[in-house]
Amino acid sequence: MKTIKFTKIALLAFLTFGLFACSDDDDGGDVITPSNTIADFVAGNPDYSSLGAALEVTGLDATLDGTANFTVFAPNNAAFNSFLSNNGFNSLDEVPEDVLTEILLNHVQEGEIMSSALSTGYIESMATGMASDQPLSLYINTDDGVTINGVSSVTTPDVEVDNGIIHAVDAVIGLPDVTTFATADPNFDILVQALTADESFTFVETLMMSEDPAPFTVFAPTNTAFTNVLDELELADLDDIPADLLSSILSYHVVAGSNVRAEDLTDQMMVETLETGSFTINLGENVTITDENGRTATIVATNVQANNGVIHVLDTVILPENEAIEIETNTIADFVAGNEDYSSLLAALEATGLTSTFTGTDDYTVFAPNNAAFTAFLNENGFNGLDEVPVDLLTQVLLNHVQMGEIMSTELTTGYIPSMAVWGASEEPLSMYINTDDGVMINGVSSVTTADVEVDNGVIHAVDAVIGLPNITTFATADPNFDILVQALTREDSFTFVETLMMSEDPAPFTVFAPINDAFVDLLDELELGALADIPTETLEATLAYHVVTGANVRSGDLTDDMDVTTLEGGDFTVNLGDNVTITDENERTATVIAADVQATNGVIHALDTVLLPAAD
Numbered sequence: 001m002k003t004i005k006f007t008k009i010a011l012l013a014f015l016t017f018g019l020f021a022c023s024d025d026d027d028g029g030d031v032i033t034p035s036n037t038i039a040d041f042v043a044g045n046p047d048y049s050s051l052g053a054a055l056e057v058t059g060l061d062a063t064l065d066g067t068a069n070f071t072v073f074a075p076n077n078a079a080f081n082s083f084l085s086n087n088g089f090n091s092l093d094e095v096p097e098d099v100l101t102e103i104l105l106n107h108v109q110e111g112e113i114m115s116s117a118l119s120t121g122y123i124e125s126m127a128t129g130m131a132s133d134q135p136l137s138l139y140i141n142t143d144d145g146v147t148i149n150g151v152s153s154v155t156t157p158d159v160e161v162d163n164g165i166i167h168a169v170d171a172v173i174g175l176p177d178v179t180t181f182a183t184a185d186p187n188f189d190i191l192v193q194a195l196t197a198d199e200s201f202t203f204v205e206t207l208m209m210s211e212d213p214a215p216f217t218v219f220a221p222t223n224t225a226f227t228n229v230l231d232e233l234e235l236a237d238l239d240d241i242p243a244d245l246l247s248s249i250l251s252y253h254v255v256a257g258s259n260v261r262a263e264d265l266t267d268q269m270m271v272e273t274l275e276t277g278s279f280t281i282n283l284g285e286n287v288t289i290t291d292e293n294g295r296t297a298t299i300v301a302t303n304v305q306a307n308n309g310v311i312h313v314l315d316t317v318i319l320p321e322n323e324a325i326e327i328e329t330n331t332i333a334d335f336v337a338g339n340e341d342y343s344s345l346l347a348a349l350e351a352t353g354l355t356s357t358f359t360g361t362d363d364y365t366v367f368a369p370n371n372a373a374f375t376a377f378l379n380e381n382g383f384n385g386l387d388e389v390p391v392d393l394l395t396q397v398l399l400n401h402v403q404m405g406e407i408m409s410t411e412l413t414t415g416y417i418p419s420m421a422v423w424g425a426s427e428e429p430l431s432m433y434i435n436t437d438d439g440v441m442i443n444g445v446s447s448v449t450t451a452d453v454e455v456d457n458g459v460i461h462a463v464d465a466v467i468g469l470p471n472i473t474t475f476a477t478a479d480p481n482f483d484i485l486v487q488a489l490t491r492e493d494s495f496t497f498v499e500t501l502m503m504s505e506d507p508a509p510f511t512v513f514a515p516i517n518d519a520f521v522d523l524l525d526e527l528e529l530g531a532l533a534d535i536p537t538e539t540l541e542a543t544l545a546y547h548v549v550t551g552a553n554v555r556s557g558d559l560t561d562d563m564d565v566t567t568l569e570g571g572d573f574t575v576n577l578g579d580n581v582t583i584t585d586e587n588e589r590t591a592t593v594i595a596a597d598v599q600a601t602n603g604v605i606h607a608l609d610t611v612l613l614p615a616a617d
Contacts, residue, residue, distance in 0.1 A: 035065075036161050036162050037064060037065045038070060038163055038166060039062075039064040039065035040162075041159065041161050041166060042074065043061075047076045047077055048074060048076055049077060050076075050077045051076070051077075053092055054092055055104065057093070058104055060101065060104055064163070067163055069110070069112050069163050069164045070111070070112075070163065070164040070165075071113040071164055071165045071166075072108050072165070072166050072167070073108075073167050073169045073173060074167065074168050074169060075107070075169050075173075076168065079152075079169065079170055080092070080172060082171065082172070083174065087174075102127040102128065102129070102136075103127070103172065103173075103174060103175060105127035105128075106125045106126075106127035106176075107172075107173055108125060108127075109123065109125060109126065111164075112164050113165060114157075115157035115158050115167060118142055119142055120140060120141050120142045122137045122139055122301075123137070124137060124305075125137070125173075129306065129307030130210060130215070131214070131215035131305075131307060131308050131310065132305055132310065134261065134303070135305065136175065137181065137306070138173070138176075139180075139181055139184045139185050139304075141184070146167070148169065148173050149180055149184050150185075152170060153169060153171070154168065156168035177207065177209075177210070177306050177308045177309075178216055178218055178308060178309045178311060179204055179208050181306060181311055182207075182220065182311075187222045187313070188223070190238070191220055191226065193238060194226070195250060197239075198243040201247060203254075207254075207308075208308075209308065210307065212257070213274075214308040215258060215259040215308050215310075216254055216255065216256055216259075216308060216310075217259060217260040217310055217312070218255075218310070219253045219254075219255075219311075219312050219314050219318070221313075222300070222313060222315060224315065225315055228316065228317070233325070245322060245324050245325070248275060248320055251275035252274075252275060252279075252318060252320040253273070255272070255273055256274050261303050265281050266281065268282070275320070277320040277321070278292065286299070287299040287302075289314070290360070291318035291319050291320070292319070293321060294356065294360055295316065295318065296360065297315060297316035297317070297318050298314070300313050300314065300315050330455050330456045331359050331360075332366055332455055332458055332460060333356075335453065335455050335460060336349065336358075341371055344370075344374035345370070345371075345374065348374070348386055348398055351387070351391060352391055352398060354398055354399075358457070359457075360457065362404075363404070363405050363457055364402055364458040365458055366402050366459075367401040367462075367467060368401070368460050368463060369401070369463050369466045370464070372464075373446075373463065376465065376466070377466035377468065393423075393469075396423045397421070397466065397467075397469060399420040400432070401466075402419060402420045403417060403418070403420065407459065408451075409440055409461060412436055412440055413436055414434060416598055417432050417434060418432070418599075419431070419432050421469065423469050424469070424504060425600070425601060425603050426509075426553045426555065426599055426604065428555065429599065430470060430600065431597075433474075433478045433479050435478070435479075435480075440461070443470055443474055443475070443478050444474070444477055445465050445468070445478070446463045446467045447464050447465070448461045448463055449462045449463060449464050450462035470600045470601060471504070471600050471603075472512055472600045473498055473502050476501075481516045481517055482516065483517055484517045484520040484532065485514055485515060485516075487532055488532055489501075489544060491532065491533070491537075491540065495544075497544060497548075501548075502602075504601065506551070507568075508550070508551075509551070509552060509553040509603040510549065510553075510602060511548075511552055511604055511606070512548050513548075513549075513591075513605075515547065515591075515609075516594070516607055516609065518609065519591070519608055519609055519610050520611060522610065523611040523613075542614050543612070543613060543614065545567060545569040546569065546612050546613070547567070547608075547612060549565055549567055549568070550568055553604050554604065555599075555604055556581065556593070556606065559577065559581060560577065561577040561578075562575070571614040571615070573585045576590075580593065581593040583608070583612060585612040585614070586615035587613050589613060591608045592609045593606045595607035
């Protein structure tokens with residue numbers, strides 16, 4: 001650490017100053033307290049005379065002489081001499097005042113920042129550059145001391161003064177261009193190697209420019225991103241990428257003529273790159289980029305602001321469409337396309353435009369029906385071929401085989417899950433009933449024949465039947481908890497409940513409050529009857545109708561406390577909200593909703609633990 005030695009003259013001046021101050025105080029005058037601001041520190045140190053002169057020329061000495069706190073990385077005279085020489089100036093007075101102002105502000109942060117509070121990464125200076133009105137970034141590296149932008153090191157930290165902190169540095173921190181951060185930040189080491197890999201490359205010279213084609217927006221891949229793309233392309237190192245291809249890849253990460261910050265990005269924005277390639281911006285929980293090969297990269301850091309552009313950091317190297325790039329993928333779409341027994345599924349995906357969905361990087365679980373399953377589905381529904389199935393209907397049938405995320409067969413349990421299909425009575429996803437009592441069966445019609453086929457973007461379970469869009473009766477017959485309900489609905493030849501509850505037009509949609517098996521057992525005990533057959537036909541018919549609401553798809557979120565509900569045959573019951581949703585029937589008996597929102601195309605089912613009874617005639 002440097003020590004400032006007072007000369008005898010300086011000491012005498014200080015003592016004289018103190019005597020005058022004391023004298024004024026004795027006479028009742030104002031007390032004059034010596035200050036020690038940033039400006040005072042600079043003015044009082046001969047080794048910072050160049051910095052002092054620069055502050056005076058730009059008027060920033062007044063700023064640093066006030067009460068607001070700042071942190072200043074202070075370059076000494078030797079640092080200024082090197083800066084002037086390196087930039088072709090003979091003296092400070094040759095530096096344009098506006099440029100000099102921003103250079104000085106590039107050494108300043110608001111507030112007090114001790115060296116122990118600095119960590120490796122980006123912070124903002126108080127300077128602004130030509131490309132944006134936002135502050136320029138500073139890259140701080142604390143791996144070995146403190147280095148700023150890879151060019152200036154702290155030699156004496158934490159000099160505390162009245163209005164802030166001074167860190168002495170050994171070089172002027174010039175206004176950074178895009179290449180400054182590429183070379184300063186070790187996360188971009190491989191990117192720099194790529195930019196300089198061939199003598200013909202002019203990337204460095206271009207990205208240092210401050211005029212047309214500047215400003216630049218650079219999407220900069222990290223070292224890990226480059227390592228991963230080499231693995232993806234089955235290459236050992238950068239040298240294995242032909243120079244013209246590498247040039248094309250690097251150009252694909254640069255946008256010329258605009259400083260596009262994160263807040264300027266919009267969903268589905270098409271971005272034209274330096275070499276006229278394009279990619280798509282996707283906004284969500286993370287900002288991602290989809291390249292011309294359908295690959296996705298995530299932006300992991302944004303708005304590294306340089307004088308001539310801005311950098312956003314990518315976790316993946318994006319690749320332009322290029323015949324020389326051979327990317328071997330094994331997506332859901334690849335699996336289907338590569339298996340002759342799934343040619344009907346492939347044709348269906350292509351007809352609906354869903355192929356691209358299953359080519360991307362989002363993970364899905366697909367129950368995949370083979371050709372025989374499609375043939376049976378078409379025959380059963382009166383279609384001679386896939387081209388006769390309306391595209392919107394076919395789309396939802398396919399989506400009824402899909403869940404978001406990767407679900408292995410061991411993670412499936414008996415119960416209801418949502419598919420990605422939406423059709424008919426509600427804008428909510430259709431339900432799927434999974435039964436794992438003996439293998440895996442879906443909606444009582446389709447069994448998994450081969451489970452857990454892992455691919456790049458999810459998992460495939462082969463099934464032996466197309467899972468059609470379910471109506472109310474689908475779940476009643478698929479779910480064994482409703483076995484007695486189904487027996488009741490079909491007990492008499494005169495009953496038309498099944499035909500009615502399969503309808504997709506008036507009186508649909510339906511809201512069905514469906515009693516489980518135990519509810520019927522309890523009812524028989526309550527009525528002191530031995531079997532379902534002992535319930536009089538009229539009573540059973542009225543009871544079943546009392547559980548059905550027509551003309552409405554009433555989901556649990558639509559229920560309100562003390563809601564009066566009119567049923568199929570004109571009876572009423574009351575919904576009660578509390579810890580549980582309960583229903584009070586016309587006999588003041590109470591049933592609890594134990595499962596809600598089983599969504600079908602023509603209505604919704606809520607399961608009850610008690611059979612409701614209408615008032616007796």
